[in-house]
Amino acid sequence: MATVLESVGNKTIKQLDYVGSLNIQLWSTLRAMKSALPLVGNRYRWLATVRQVLEIGYDALPMVSLMALCTGFILAMQGATELQRFGAQGFVVDLVVIAFTREMGPLLTATAVSARSGSAFAAEIGTMKVSEELDSLQVMALEPIEFVLAPKYLATLISLPCLSIVCNVFGILAGGLFMFFSARLSPLLYFRSVMESIMLRDVITGFIKSLAFATIIAHVSCLEGFRVHGGPDSVGRSTTSAVVKSTFFVIVADAIFTALFYSMGVH
Amino acid sequence: MPIISVRDLVVEYDGRHVLNQLNLDIEPGETMVLLGRSGSGKSTLLRQIIGLERPRSGSVIIKGVDISSCSSSELKKIRHSIGVAFQSAALFNSLTVEENVALLLREHTSLAPSIIDLMVWMKLAVVGLTGFGKLHPQALSGGMKKRGAVARALSLDPEILVLDEPSAGLDPVVAAELDELILLLKQTFQMTVIVVTHEMASAFRIADRIAMLHQGSFSLVGTKEEIKASTDPRVRQFLDRVPEDMAHPATVSAYFQQYLQRKEAFR
Numbered sequence: 167m168a169t170v171l172e173s174v175g176n177k178t179i180k181q182l183d184y185v186g187s188l189n190i191q192l193w194s195t196l197r198a199m200k201s202a203l204p205l206v207g208n209r210y211r212w213l214a215t216v217r218q219v220l221e222i223g224y225d226a227l228p229m230v231s232l233m234a235l236c237t238g239f240i241l242a243m244q245g246a247t248e249l250q251r252f253g254a255q256g257f258v259v260d261l262v263v264i265a266f267t268r269e270m271g272p273l274l275t276a277t278a279v280s281a282r283s284g285s286a287f288a289a290e291i292g293t294m295k296v297s298e299e300l301d302s303l304q305v306m307a308l309e310p311i312e313f314v315l316a317p318k319y320l321a322t323l324i325s326l327p328c329l330s331i332v333c334n335v336f337g338i339l340a341g342g343l344f345m346f347f348s349a350r351l352s353p354l355l356y357f358r359s360v361m362e363s364i365m366l367r368d369v370i371t372g373f374i375k376s377l378a379f380a381t382i383i384a385h386v387s388c389l390e391g392f393r394v395h396g397g398p399d400s401v402g403r404s405t406t407s408a409v410v411k412s413t414f415f416v417i418v419a420d421a422i423f424t425a426l427f428y429s430m431g432v433h
Numbered sequence: 434m435p436i437i438s439v440r441d442l443v444v445e446y447d448g449r450h451v452l453n454q455l456n457l458d459i460e461p462g463e464t465m466v467l468l469g470r471s472g473s474g475k476s477t478l479l480r481q482i483i484g485l486e487r488p489r490s491g492s493v494i495i496k497g498v499d500i501s502s503c504s505s506s507e508l509k510k511i512r513h514s515i516g517v518a519f520q521s522a523a524l525f526n527s528l529t530v531e532e533n534v535a536l537l538l539r540e541h542t543s544l545a546p547s548i549i550d551l552m553v554w555m556k557l558a559v560v561g562l563t564g565f566g567k568l569h570p571q572a573l574s575g576g577m578k579k580r581g582a583v584a585r586a587l588s589l590d591p592e593i594l595v596l597d598e599p600s601a602g603l604d605p606v607v608a609a610e611l612d613e614l615i616l617l618l619k620q621t622f623q624m625t626v627i628v629v630t631h632e633m634a635s636a637f638r639i640a641d642r643i644a645m646l647h648q649g650s651f652s653l654v655g656t657k658e659e660i661k662a663s664t665d666p667r668v669r670q671f672l673d674r675v676p677e678d679m680a681h682p683a684t685v686s687a688y689f690q691q692y693l694q695r696k697e698a699f700r
Contacts, residue, residue, distance in 0.1 A: 210539060302523035305483050306537055307512040 184389075191311070191392075192385055195319050198312035202320045214317040215324075222283045223325030227332060230278050234266075234333040237274060238340025241265055246348060255349060259356060262341030263363040271334040272326075272372050273420055276379035279326055280412045284387035287318055288408035291391025292401035300392075310392070319384040326380035327373055334372070371427050378423065379416050386412040434497075436461040436593065436625050437482060442491035444477055444649075451477050453649045454491070461592070464619055464626040466636040468660075469646035470671065475629045476520075478646070479597055482627065483517050484508050495593070513541060516586030520598040522578035524570040530557070530581045531566035537588045556584040559621075560614060576607035583614065587622075594618065596628045600635050612638045633672065637661075645671065 202211040245261040291314060294300050300310050338360055345351040390408040394400045435458035444452040452474050459465045467475045480486045481493050484500045492499045495511050503511070524533045534553045538544055544552070557563045560580040570578055579599055586594060596615065600608035612635050619626055619639075630636055636643055636657075643660045645652040645668055652667045653660060660668065670677065 208540075297526075298519045298521050298523040299525055301480075301485055302517070302519055302525075304485060305512055305515065305517045306540075307509040308536075308540060 187393075188385055188389055191315070191389055192381070194311045195315050195385070198309065198316045199320060201312050202316040211312070211317050215320045218317050218321030219324050221286075222279060222321050223328055226278055226282055226325075226329060229282065230275055230329050230333050231336045233274055233278060234271075234336035235340045237270060238262055238266065238337035239344055241270070241337070242341040242344035246344070256359075258345060259341060259359040260363045263338055263360055264365075264368060266334045266337040267364060267368040267372050269372075269420070269424070270337060271330045272375040272379055273416070274337075275326060275329045275333045275376065276383060276416045277413060279322065279329065279380075280383045280387075280416060281409055283322065284383045284408045284412045285405045287384065287387040288391040289401055289405045291388055292394035292404045295392065295394045296397060296401060315384075315388050318388060319381070322380040322384040323377060326383070327376040330372060330376045367432055371423070371432055375420060375423050378419050382415045382419055383412045386415055435459055436496060437627075438492075438494040439478070439482070440492045440494065442478070442481060442493065443489045444474075444481060444486070445489045451649050452481070452488070455649075455651060457644055457651070457654065459625060459627065461625055462619075462623050464615070464628065464639055464641045466640035466643045467627065467629045467646060468631060468633075468636050468643050468671070470631065473646040474649040475631075475646055476597060477649075479595060479627070479629050483515060483595055484512065513589055514592045515595060516589065516591035516593070517595045518579065518582035518586045518597065518599065520601055522570065522582040524578060524581050524585065526570050529567055529569055530562060530573070530584075533570070533581060534566075534585045534588050536585070541589065552588070556587050559587065559618070560584045574607075576603050576611070579603070579611060580614065583611075583618075587618070590622065591624070593625045593627065596626065598629055598631075600630060600632050608632065608635060609638075611635075615639050 201207045202215050204212045242258050242262050245258045246255055249255050249257050249261070291300070294314070300314075303310050303313055342351075342353060342356040342360075345356055346353060387408040390404040390411065394404045437457075437459040439455050439457040442452055442455040443450065455478065457465075467478060469475050477486075481488055481501070482495075484493070488501050492501045494500070496514065498507055498511055500508055500511055524530065525536070528536065531553050534556050535549050538549045538552060542549075553566065554563060557566050560583050562577060562580055562584060565573060565577060565581075570581065573581060583594075583596070583599075586596075599611050599615070603611065615626060615628065616639055618624055626639075628636075628639060640657055642654065642656055644654040645660065647667045652665050653663055655663075661672070663669065663672075669675070
């Protein structure tokens with residue numbers, strides 16, 4: 167009995183330590199963010215941020231676009247099959263538009279960014295830890311949070327909402343292609359229907375979710391990197407852990423946000 | 434007045450004493466070599482001196498400031514007067530050698546870019562790397578990386594230069610070159626140099642005084658001559674390269690006998 171209690175206690179302490187570390191890291195990064203901003207911040211941090219935006223955002227465009235096209239197509243096909251039974255095929259447009267702006271856009275993008283960039287953050291920081299580069303930063307009176315994390319966080323905050331918009335566009339475009347080939351719905355008519363279905367509040371809630379997902383991915387992945395101990399095998403484990411944990415937390419956060427918006431009557 | 438003063442330093446990892454009540458004074462302009470077997474606590478003492486870890490008790494006073502209990506801003510200020518070259522060199526792989534050396538000058542001074550370029554060239558010239566500034570650390574040999582790390586450590590003209598295992602993993606010629614470089618730096622810039630090593634030849638070439646560590650305590654602190662003349666069994670064992678914990682031939686033979694008997698019994 168004592169061993170079970172001890173084990174539960176140890177695990178609880180570990181989880182609390184993890185959450186505490188995440189909180190401390192988040193607040194330290196927010197304090198250091200000014201240095202990564204253009205004009206008011208440090209020129210080299212801003213340049214690092216721009217490089218990160220290109221890596222996280224620009225380089226992910228083909229992957230996110232293709233994922234959005236496929237998902238949009240699948241959603242439209244599955245929706246059309248069911249809605250056809252009620253003679254409501256026209257609602258496929260609403261289904262695709264609402265699903266993408268509220269949920270699929272931010273969620274799909276977050277999954278892609280978590281897999282591509284979250285793993286890269288953890289691997290990069292973990293390698294820096296193993297090769298004493300982080301220690302080296304500290305003895306040079308440079309804060310790793312400001313030097314390494316702040317540009318990555320700001321870049322993720324910029325890139326993820328932009329990628330979400332691209333994802334929405336391609337998802338909705340896939341719905342249009344499906345409707346054109348299956349129901350001969352003209353692109354112009356589809357576009358009009360899309361404009362009628364899109365709600366500003368859905369776009370805003372999607373944007374809020376994107377910012378939250380960016381925060382989760384950047385911080386969970388970087389923390390995994392900072393917690394690396396030992397050799398290269400530890401870097402591999404932290405990379406896997408970064409993707410698994412950030413994807414899990416993104417989905418949990420999505421559920422919380424959706425429930426919150428639902429209870430507030432925003433949806 | 435000593436530039437570095439270690440007082441009653443105790444360091445523990447998981448309840449295990451790594452450093453026991455250490456006391457050491459290092460005078461300005463002195464080259465102090467920390468010598469000892471692997472696991473004797475040399476690197477731990479070094480990490481305390483450069484403020485990467487805080488002790489369980491005791492103090493490390495650098496230029497009159499106790500860095501084991503000072504504020505982070507005071508520690509940052511002190512760090513500007515310490516240059517550190519790590520065992521793994523710890524040059525930033527994402528930057529060229531020039532950028533690595535220029536990093537501190539860009540971050541901590543308001544010098545014009547042209548002046549920074551000139552200073553970087555001078556630092557690289559001191560370590561004999563002028564033709565390699567545009568290369569990334571991955572493209573350098575082990576000895577060149579270490580010299581690059583020394584150039585970066587020198588970038589702010591520190592009063593104290595700390596070198597962790599500068600000749601580890603290098604061939605004797607390159608190791609001797611690094612020793613000469615350390616002597617040159619000391620003579621030219623009047624720096625206080627602390628070197629961690631277990632290379633006897635290197636220690637006797639560069640040291641003014643040697644501190645011999647054994648299981649977290651100093652066996653002896655003295656000049657090269659005092660160390661050479663020491664009759665302390667632990668010092669003599671290290672100097673005379675007497676092996677320890679070797680398996681006795683009779684024990685090895687008995688083990689093989691037992692092993693073969695077990696094999697026979699299974700047949």
